[in-house]
Amino acid sequence: MADILIHLVLIALMPPLLFGVINRTKAVFAGRSGAPLFQPYYDLIRLLRKSTVFSRTTTWVFRAGPLVSLAAILVASLLVPLGNHAPPLSFNGDMILFIYLLALARFFTTIAALDTGSSFEGMGAAREVTYSCLAEPAVFIALLTLSRLSGSLSLSGILTHSSTALWMTSGAALILLVAGLFIVILAENCRIPFDDPNTHLELTMIHEVLVLDHSGPAFGMIMYGAALKLFILGGFFLHVLLPLRVANPFLDWLVFIASMLLLAVAIGVVESSMARFRLTRVPQMLLAACILSAFAMILVLR
Numbered sequence: 001m002a003d004i005l006i007h008l009v010l011i012a013l014m015p016p017l018l019f020g021v022i023n024r025t026k027a028v029f030a031g032r033s034g035a036p037l038f039q040p041y042y043d044l045i046r047l048l049r050k051s052t053v054f055s056r057t058t059t060w061v062f063r064a065g066p067l068v069s070l071a072a073i074l075v076a077s078l079l080v081p082l083g084n085h086a087p088p089l090s091f092n093g094d095m096i097l098f099i100y101l102l103a104l105a106r107f108f109t110t111i112a113a114l115d116t117g118s119s120f121e122g123m124g125a126a127r128e129v130t131y132s133c134l135a136e137p138a139v140f141i142a143l144l145t146l147s148r149l150s151g152s153l154s155l156s157g158i159l160t161h162s163s164t165a166l167w168m169t170s171g172a173a174l175i176l177l178v179a180g181l182f183i184v185i186l187a188e189n190c191r192i193p194f195d196d197p198n199t200h201l202e203l204t205m206i207h208e209v210l211v212l213d214h215s216g217p218a219f220g221m222i223m224y225g226a227a228l229k230l231f232i233l234g235g236f237f238l239h240v241l242l243p244l245r246v247a248n249p250f251l252d253w254l255v256f257i258a259s260m261l262l263l264a265v266a267i268g269v270v271e272s273s274m275a276r277f278r279l280t281r282v283p284q285m286l287l288a289a290c291i292l293s294a295f296a297m298i299l300v301l302r
Contacts, residue, residue: 003085006253011077014257015227016040018234018264022191025268040227047220055213058115065112066214066221069105073225076101077232081156083256084245090156095143098155099136102188105225106132113210124209127279131194131206134286135184141293142177146240148300149173159239166243173299178241180292183285185237185267189230192271194282234263 019040027034036042054063078089079098110129113121147153149170150161167174187194190207197208211222238259246252277285 003249004088007078007082007085007088010082010253010257011074011228011231014260015224015231016044018230018260019227021261021264022268022271025265026272029269029272040223044220044224047223048217050216052216052218055116057117058213061108061115062112062213063218065108065115066218066225068108069112070221070225070228072101072105072108073228073232076105077228079155080232080235081159081239082235083252084160085249085252086156086160090154092153095147095153095155095158099140099143102229103132103136105229109210109222113213116213118213121209121212124206127206128210131187131282131286134283134290135187138180138184138286138289138293141290141297142181142240145173145177145293145297145300148297159236162239162243163245164243170300173296174240176292176296176299178237180289180296181237181240183289183292185230185233186270187282187286187289188233189226191267193274193277194285196276231260234260238263 017038017040020035020037023039024034024037075089076098079087079094079101081087081090106128110125113125143158146158146162149166150158152158152161162174186192190197195206195208207226211219214222235256238256242259244252244255244259246255
């Protein structure tokens with residue numbers, strides 16, 4: 001029961017902190033003091049206090065988009081184990097549900113953007129869906145590979161099975177999976193070099209253009225959903241990269257939190273040391289992630 005409670009508390013409180021760590025890391029590299037570490041929390045509170053403005057051209061789809069998207073990501077977060085602890089929800093085949101929940105969140109974000117009738121948001125929706133079609137197979141193949149290694153069809157069994165001993169026997173395949181999954185994390189969470197969450201240049205916007213017409217609490221739900229998505233995909237990634245196991249349950253939670261903060265720092269370093277790709281390069285990198293995952297599966301099946 002204590003593990004489930006800690007799991008829920010981390011889901012509720014920690015995701016915005018990752019954005020704060022990324023922004024502070026980028027500020028340090030740029031020689032700036034930067035925004036406060038807890039600025040994302042202040043932004044969420046400010047948005048929740050505002051009223052929401054809806055265009056008269058939109059329908060219920062636009063209003064339901066942020067709600068359904070956040071609800072889908074919240075349910076997906078209950079399926080991913082954090083640290084060496086079982087998630088609140090777990091059953092055979094839940095890895096398929098995990099992928100489809102993330103797809104459902106993207107679907108409602110996309111149709112909410114299309115519901116505005118804006119050609120600008122339609123352009124962003126087309127880009128978002130196109131790139132997701134290339135990112136999802138990489139995650140799916142990675143899950144199948146890890147399922148083969150663990151002999152389980154549950155996310156809990158797949159991710160908690162990873163260990164240092166597994167790295168000794170299947171290190172080459174895991175290295176390929178780590179490289180492919182890191183590419184997917186950057187692309188799926190709209191991070192540089194695939195996307196820039198701070199850009200407002202029409203020719204380069206992808207995800208941010210989808211949410212231009214949202215405001216107030218609806219925009220707050222979108223921001224929190226984006227932070228939570230980074231959190232759960234980061235937890236998934238760390239199970240493969242750093243399968244650390246600590247006998248003390250509470251110390252294990254601290255190790256997980258520290259690992260997540262280090263991942264946020266790593267993302268900030270990547271964003272500070274690389275320029276954004278041209279849009280034509282994004283599909284090539286996502287295809288590379290698929291190929292890396294596919295080669296990992298071949299190594300496991302041979």
